Structure formats: C-alpha cells, structure tokens
Amino acid sequence: MGSGGDEMQRLGAxxxxxxxxxxxxxxxxxxxVGLGIAGLLTYTLGLFATxxxxxxxxxxxxxxxxxxxxxxxxxxxxxxxxxxxxxFGPRSIAAxxxxxxxxxxxxxxxxxxxxxxxxxxxxxxxCASLSAPVAHTRAVTAAFDRRRGLALGITQVGIGLAxxxxxxxxxxQIASGGWRSGFVLLAGLATAGVVxxxxxxxxxxxxxxxxxxxxxxxSTSLWPSPLxxxxxxxxxxxxxxxxxxxxxxxxxxxxxxxxxxxxxxLAGSTGLSVIVTRLIVGWLADHVEPAWxxxxxxxxxxAGALALAVGGIQLALPAALALGCAIGAEADLIGILTARxxxxxxxxxxxxAQYAAFTVAGGVSPLLVGMLAEATxxxxxxxxxxxxxxxxPAVLFALLATQKRPDQIILDTRNKNS
Numbered sequence: 001m002g003s004g005g006d007e008m009q010r011l012g013a014x015x016x017x018x019x020x021x022x023x024x025x026x027x028x029x030x031x032x033v034g035l036g037i038a039g040l041l042t043y044t045l046g047l048f049a050t051x052x053x054x055x056x057x058x059x060x061x062x063x064x065x066x067x068x069x070x071x072x073x074x075x076x077x078x079x080x081x082x083x084x085x086x087x088f089g090p091r092s093i094a095a096x097x098x099x100x101x102x103x104x105x106x107x108x109x110x111x112x113x114x115x116x117x118x119x120x121x122x123x124x125x126x127c128a129s130l131s132a133p134v135a136h137t138r139a140v141t142a143a144f145d146r147r148r149g150l151a152l153g154i155t156q157v158g159i160g161l162a163x164x165x166x167x168x169x170x171x172x173q174i175a176s177g178g179w180r181s182g183f184v185l186l187a188g189l190a191t192a193g194v195v196x197x198x199x200x201x202x203x204x205x206x207x208x209x210x211x212x213x214x215x216x217x218x219s220t221s222l223w224p225s226p227l228x229x230x231x232x233x234x235x236x237x238x239x240x241x242x243x244x245x246x247x248x249x250x251x252x253x254x255x256x257x258x259x260x261x262x263x264x265x266l267a268g269s270t271g272l273s274v275i276v277t278r279l280i281v282g283w284l285a286d287h288v289e290p291a292w293x294x295x296x297x298x299x300x301x302x303a304g305a306l307a308l309a310v311g312g313i314q315l316a317l318p319a320a321l322a323l324g325c326a327i328g329a330e331a332d333l334i335g336i337l338t339a340r341x342x343x344x345x346x347x348x349x350x351x352x353a354q355y356a357a358f359t360v361a362g363g364v365s366p367l368l369v370g371m372l373a374e375a376t377x378x379x380x381x382x383x384x385x386x387x388x389x390x391x392x393p394a395v396l397f398a399l400l401a402t403q404k405r406p407d408q409i410i411l412d413t414r415n416k417n418s
Contacts, residue, residue, distance in 0.1 A: 029140050036136075037129065041124070043267060047174060056111065064368070068364055071364075078352040090202055097128055105187035136201065140335075148286070152285075154279070160275030163324070175260055242389075245305055248369050248379065253313070281336075294330070295401070300322050334354050369382045372385065
C-alpha cells in the first residue's frame with residue numbers, strides 16, 4: 001500500500017513538472033491555433049456567403065468550389081509545412097503564417113468577382129498554411145508526455161474559443177460596416193497571432209523545445225504501416241461526411257430566414273461545443289483508447305445532422321452543438337492519435353499527412369453539399385446524406401481502436417521470447 005502511494009505521488013509530481021515546464025509552450029500554442037487559419041477562416045467564411053452572392057454572384061456551388069480550391073492548396077503544401085517546422089522550429093513558422101493569413105484577409109476584402117475570390121482563397125491555402133496547427137501541436141507533443149492528450153485538448157480549445165467568439169463579432173461588423181470591413185477585422189486578429197508565436201513557441205534549436213520527451217529516429221516511410229493507412233482513411237471519411245455541413249451551416253440558416261446576427265450566434269454556439277468537447281476528449285484520451293472517442297463523435301454528429309434534416313430550423317441549436325462535438329473531437333484526435341501511434345520523430349510528417357488528407361476531403365465536401373443543395377432546392381438531402389456517411393468513419397475508428405500500436409507489438413514479441 002505504501003509503495004503504491006509513493007508511486008502515485010511520483011507520477012503526480014512528474015505530471016506537475018510537465019505543466020510547470022511546458023506552460024509557456026501550451027499557452028502560446030493555445031492562442032496561436034485560435035488566431036491561425038484553423039480558428040479564423042473555417043468558422044467565418046459562411047458569414048460572408050449571402051452578401052458575396054448579392055455583390056459578386058457567389059452561388060452555393062461556387063462557394064463550395066472556392067473552398068475546394070482553398071483546401072487542395074492547403075493540403076498540397078502541408079508536407080512542406082511539416083518539414084519546415086522540423087527545420088526552422090515552430091516559432092518562426094507560426095509567426096510568418098500569421099502575417100500571411102492577415103495579408104490573405106486583406107486581399108479578400110478587396111475582391112470584385114468570384115474568380116478573384118477563389119484565387120485569393122487558393123493563395124491563402126498556399127501561404128497561410130504555415131499558421132495551421134502543425135507547428136503548435138508539434139511544440140506541445142515535445143513538451144508533454146504523461147498528459148499529452150490533455151495538453152493537446154487544451155491547445156485545441158484555442159480554436160474553440162475562436163469559433164465561439166469570432167463569428168458573432170464578425171457578423172456584427174458585417175451588419176454595421178459591410179462584408180469588406182469584416183475581412184479587415186479578421187486581418188487584425190490574424191496579425192495578433194504573431195504575439196503568442198514569438199512569446200510562447202520554441203525556436204529552431206532542438207533544446208529550445210523544452211521537451212521532457214526524447215525524440216526517436218525518424219522512420220523511412222509511414223505508408224507501409226496498416227495503422228497509418230487506417231487512421232488516414234478514418235479521418236478522411238469523417239471530413240468528407242461532415243465538413244460540408246459545417247461550411248454551409250450559416251448559409252443554411254440564412255436560407256431559412258434567420259437573420260445574420262442570429263446565424264452568427266448559432267455558429268458561435270458551435271464554438272462553445274468545440275471548447276467543451278476538446279477538453280473532455282483531451283482528458284479522456286489519457287485514460288481510454290482515443291479511437292473510440294472518434295467513433296462516438298461521428299455518431300453524435302450524425303444524430304445532429306439527422307435532427308436538423310427531420311426537425312428543421314427549430315433544432316438548429318442542438319444540431320450546432322452536435323456539429324461542434326465532431327469538430328472538437330477531430331482536431332484533438334488527429335494530434336492525439338498521431339502522437340500515440342507513431343514515434344515523436346515522425347510526428348510532423350505523420351500529422352501533416354493526416355491533416356492534408358482531412359483538408360482535401362474537407363474541401364470536396366462543401367462542393368458536394370452545395371451542388372446537392374442546388375439540385376434538390378434545399379439542404380434536407382445533404383443533411384440526410386451526411387448523417388448516413390458518418391457511419392463509415394464511425395466503423396473505421398472502431399476498427400482502429402482494435403489495432404495494436406508498434407510499441408505494443410514490440411512488447412508482445414519480447415514477452416513471447418522471454
């Protein structure tokens with residue numbers, strides 16, 4: 001009993017030491033991801049759709065097509081981003097990414113046609129990809145080991161805060177000053193992302209990672225691993241099923257007659273759900289198999305889409321909360337499962353590959369939803385399709401939960417040999 005108590009105290013001391021040594025990295029990463037492309041762009045573009053349709057002729061399908069171009073560009077450069085983070089360190093990469101994102105929002109504030117709008121989004125995908133969560137989560141995974149899941153969950157709360165606070169703010173700005181001023185506001189927020197990057201994230205030298213975890217050698221290839229392929233497929237299927245509904249959520253509400261401020265408030269409630277989900281998922285991931293959490297989030301999201309399709313706009317709030325649950329889980333789990341299933345030396349490459357695949361599928365999904373909405377004159381069919389498709393990643397995550405990690409295979413082999 002005494003030795004067990006001593007062990008618990010020792011483990012508790014190690015956990016406290018992680019947060020004592022890594023708090024600056026954690027704080028910088030949390031605010032950095034919220035002020036990056038994942039926090040400021042994903043949850044706000046839909047707020048501009050109705051006004052852009054009126055002023056430059058942006059149809060639902062064209063809106064989805066522009067998002068596809070953005071996501072394809074983002075995915076194309078993600079492997080390079082992972083390499084740059086390892087080469088130059090998280091600090092400089094994240095800071096440059098924040099400035100690139102700010103420049104992209106300024107460009108969007110000046111567009112005059114659908115073609116220029118799409119070109120500006122593609123440029124953002126290529127250049128502002130440096131502000132994606134790769135640099136931030138790489139820094140956190142190096143600084144935390146025993147409570148890595150919780151630390152990554154706290155990091156992703158930054159995106160949840162942005163999703164909760166920024167859409168209502170931008171919607172108010174659009175209503176009072178026009179959509180161009182809304183993009184200028186976003187540019188200012190993106191510029192502020194330089195501060196947490198410079199003050200919180202580690203620099204180029206390996207010892208500046210302030211990590212408690214030694215970095216293993218990087219393997220030659222990830223693709224031969226069945227575990228990698230299954231995880232990649234699960235996240236890709238998840239993005240294809242539900243990201244389009246997220247992207248069209250505000251246009252869907254506006255098409256039902258809801259005012260822009262009210263639609264912005266409902267979009268903000270999605271952000272609140274994201275915050276709670278990320279903390280819960282991050283904490284649970286240190287205690288249970290994380291892949292089961294991915295399966296559960298897909299089921300919850302499917303229920304939300306089905307409720308909105310069947311119950312209509314009266315169920316917009318619970319649907320928004322369910323969608324937020326899925327967003328919160330996926331962002332946490334990409335980092336958590338990658339850190340859990342692969343060596344830390346492979347983290348940047350593995351995370352970039354997962355994020356790129358998720359991004360491509362997340363770009364195709366809004367286009368498909370837009371086309372289906374135009375073909376069926378409404379969003380009911382796309383919602384039903386999303387609810388059905390979400391069952392596929394739920395099954396894939398369940399299969400992933402049953403797979404043995406490389407460290408477990410090595411341990412089993414040693415036990416057999418002994």
